Amino acid sequence: MELPASEPVGGAQADLSFADAEARSERLEAGLRRDPAAHRVLTGDRPTGPLHLGHYFGTLQNRVRLQNLGVQLFVLVADYQTITDRDSPQSMPDDVDALVADYLAVGIDPERATIFAHSQVAALNQLFLPFLSLVSVAELNRNPTVKDETAAAGQTAMSGLMFTYPVHQAADILFCKGTAVPVGKDQLPHLEVARLIARRFNRRYSPERPYFPEPDALLSDAPVLLGTDGQKMSKSRSNSIALGATADETARLLSRAKTDSDRHITYDPVNRPDVSNLVLLAALCQDRKPEAVAEEIGDGGSAALKRLVTEAVNEYFRDIRARRAELAGDRGHLRQILLAGNERAREIADATLADVKRLMHTEYGDIH
Known part of the structure; x- marks a missing residue:
């Protein structure tokens, strides 16, 4: 046939x-x-x-x-x-x-x-x-x-x-x-x-x-989500934050995430993809609109943005990471x-x- x-x-x-x-x-x-x-x-x-x-x-x-x-x-x-x-x-x-x-x-x-x-x-x-x-x-x-x-x-x-x-x-x-x-x-x-x-x-x-x-x-x-290097987050690019990462590892990885030189934080995925990616990650973890997250940070700059994102990620994944650590041990x-x-x-x-x-x-x- x-x-x-x-x-x-x-x-x-x-x-x-x-x-x-x-x-x-x-x-x-x-x-x-x-x-x-x-x-x-x-x-x-x-x-x-x-x-x-x-x-x-x-x-x-x-x-x-x-x-x-x-x-x-x-x-x-x-x-x-x-x-x-x-x-x-x-x-x-x-x-x-x-x-x-x-x-x-x-x-x-x-x-x-x-x-x-x-x-x-x-x-x-x-x-x-x-x-x-x-x-x-x-x-x-x-x-x-x-x-x-x-x-x-x-x-x-x-x-x-x-x-x-x-x-x-x-x-x-x-x-x-x-x-x-x-x-x-x-x-x-x-x-x-x-x-x-x-x-x-x-x-x-x-x-x-x-x-x-x-x-x-x-x-x-x-x-x-973009990885810490501004490329798509991927296992093969070593730019990702693993589900099982510790709080300290998460802070270290996010501290080197790409941003830009504009101190005023906005959510603008087309023109500011790196900053907007971090804003989006915080918004997903906090169940908020990314625009609201950006407005809260305002003129705080990338340091304030990374601090907020790190806190949001670590809080959101706290229980998941605890369960994963227990499971990995058995x-x-x-x-x-x-x-x-x-x-x-x-x-x-x-x-x-x-x-x-x-x-x-x-x-x-x-x-x-």
Whole structure:
């Protein structure tokens, strides 16, 4: 069966479909509120270093919100995805434990969410093979996000795993029949591949009763925080403030954050991005309007601004950091949480793979 040429992903098509994605996201948010238990959300992180304040306000807060709504939440420790652009380091076990500690500390509840690791769910990864047959090389080659991520990692050549990363991500989403994936606009091309794979699988193998849902993007308007160097806060740039940072470490990191020469503090993200970023961080921690924070500081200058931000961050994250420190000291507990989540994910993935084999007529286990 030929792959249709009329369903491109990435590039101009992604730009043209952004309005549609926004509309679907709005409908999805309404559906989540109306009947949360009917939805499964897949999200997660690569264990490549400690999560930071940008992760918290960008994604972690929203995951806890969805969990508390009653949505079925699946949180992926994407250890296999670390090798798309780097070697698997000896620190991986510690990095995985740290990631689980971060999740638990911010309020992700393993009784209401499934926390699991990529490498521990064989049936999920086996879906990757039939899914690869549903997309063309040309379609994968048009994905702008993969190219951007390769460039950001400083790679001169793209690995096969990186090239097919959107298909692997489709397996992550579809193994649990995920209906919603929290993403930003830059990740839409990846999600379009998952939607395309679901649609083509249903058309080819289950036309009368679609098996996989077409997952929708839950677009986020969460703020993008800059790091201490004025670039986007990132684990790889060493410009972030980790969730587990101490109060003293936070003060030291913020003391060297970029500002500007104007002593009067205003909130003007376009013309004063560095100052406005610090104002926004304080506002998020204090649940205030950034304009009000800026007005309070007034002519206090960058010293007063950094002092206020440091106090706001340390106060807001005080309890989270205390919980995280306690969790980090009990590696056995962290592993038990992950083992339980792995087992739950395996049950679901095994059932999905069994259905896929039946629909593809590749059941050979029963000789009768």
